[in-house]
Amino acid sequence: AQSVTQxxxxxxxxxxxxxxxxxxxSYGATPYLFWYVQSPGQGxxxxxxxxxxxxxxQGIKGFEAExxxxxxxxxxxxxSVHWSDAxxxxxxxGTGTASKLTFGTGTRLQVTL
Amino acid sequence: xxxxxxxxxxEVTEMGQEVTLRCKPISGHDYLFWxxxxxxxxxxxLIYFNNNVPIDDSGMPEDRFSAKMxxxxxxxxxxxxxxxxxxxVYFCASSQSxxxxxxxxxxxxxxxxxx
Numbered sequence: 001a002q003s004v005t006q007x008x009x010x011x012x013x014x015x016x017x018x019x020x021x022x023x024x025x026s027y028g029a030t031p032y033l034f035w036y037v038q039s040p041g042q043g044x045x046x047x048x049x050x051x052x053x054x055x056x057x058q059g060i061k062g063f064e065a066e067x068x069x070x071x072x073x074x075x076x077x078x079x080s081v082h083w084s085d086a087x088x089x090x091x092x093x094g095t096g097t098a099s100k101l102t103f104g105t106g107t108r109l110q111v112t113l
Numbered sequence: 114x115x116x117x118x119x120x121x122x123x124e125v126t127e128m129g130q131e132v133t134l135r136c137k138p139i140s141g142h143d144y145l146f147w148x149x150x151x152x153x154x155x156x157x158x159l160i161y162f163n164n165n166v167p168i169d170d171s172g173m174p175e176d177r178f179s180a181k182m183x184x185x186x187x188x189x190x191x192x193x194x195x196x197x198x199x200x201x202v203y204f205c206a207s208s209q210s211x212x213x214x215x216x217x218x219x220x221x222x223x224x225x226x227x228x
Contacts, residue, residue, distance in 0.1 A: 032214050043117070043204055043219030051214055090156065094214065100146065100169065101217060103156040 002027040002093045006104035014112050015083050021076040021107050023091030032094040033074040034101065035065055039087045047089075050074060061085070086111045115139075117220035119205050125226045131193040134223045136205030137186055143210035146217060147180055147190050150202045162188065163210070195227045 003026045013019055025031055032051050036044040048059025055067040065076045074091060088108045092101040118137040126132055138145045146161040160170040165182045173180070177196070182188040192199055202222045208215040 034216060036217075036219075041221070043206075043221045044217070045219070046216045049216055100158050100161055105155045 002031060002095055002102050004091050004093050004102055004104035006089075006091055006107050008107045009105070010108045010110065012110040012112060013081050016080050019076075019078045019081045019085070019109070021089050021091075021109070023074045023076065023104060024072050025074065025091075025093045026072065027093060027095060029095070030069075033065075033067060034092040034094065035059065035063070035074075035076050036090045036092060036103075037061075037087050038090065038106075044090060047076070081109075081111055083111045083113060085109060117205055117207055117218050119203075119220035119223050121223060122221065123224045123226075125228065126195055127228055128196055129194045130227075131191065132195045132199075132225060132227075134190040134203050134205075134225070136188045136190070136220060138188070138205070138207030139218055140186065141209070142207035142218070144208045144215070145182060145188050146206045146208070147188070148204040148206065148219075150204060150222070151200075156204075159190070192225075195225075197227045200225055200227050 005024045007022050034049045035047040037047050038044045047063050048057050050057050050067045058064050063078050065074055067074050088106045090106045091104040094101045120135045143164050147159040149157045159172045160180045162182045180190045202224050204219050204222045206217040206219045208217050
């Protein structure tokens, strides 16, 4: 079965600084990978997804993520964080044989002004 | 599109009472999922449906939980009787029928408090 690890529970960055959120997955074949963001009191919103092809994917709100097969990673990045990016971020993995996603435990991002 | 609609947004009930959560998926989406989110356990998949048929209910915690999808535009998650440990945010999500490639679209959740 697939699994997802987000090693950082909480991260604090200054507004304008760069951001990288880590995600490692475990799956025997090529996975489908997703990043979601959850603002307080809201549901999860899709930021970006990777299925195949170019390993660097662009998403909404200026986020990008890079799939590295050799490291089983799919880290989320943003060059310059805005205060409105403060939220919880979830990495998720899907497989070709099932429609359900497996989510990581999330990383809470705090942005200081 | 209105997105996935869940009701109620908040529910407070006493232990032993029946609770029914409701969900309207996005029109045209063939899959519907119920998730539970808690601080301790994160996001847990409870059950999911394909074309109104339950496919995997292995995440349903116990017999007190049941879910139905009588038609393509409506689903319910029922807890009877409710217990304090059921307190959580319950999310409904829907997706198109493309297997693991399909992103989920989430509702805003129902925050359940059982006292």
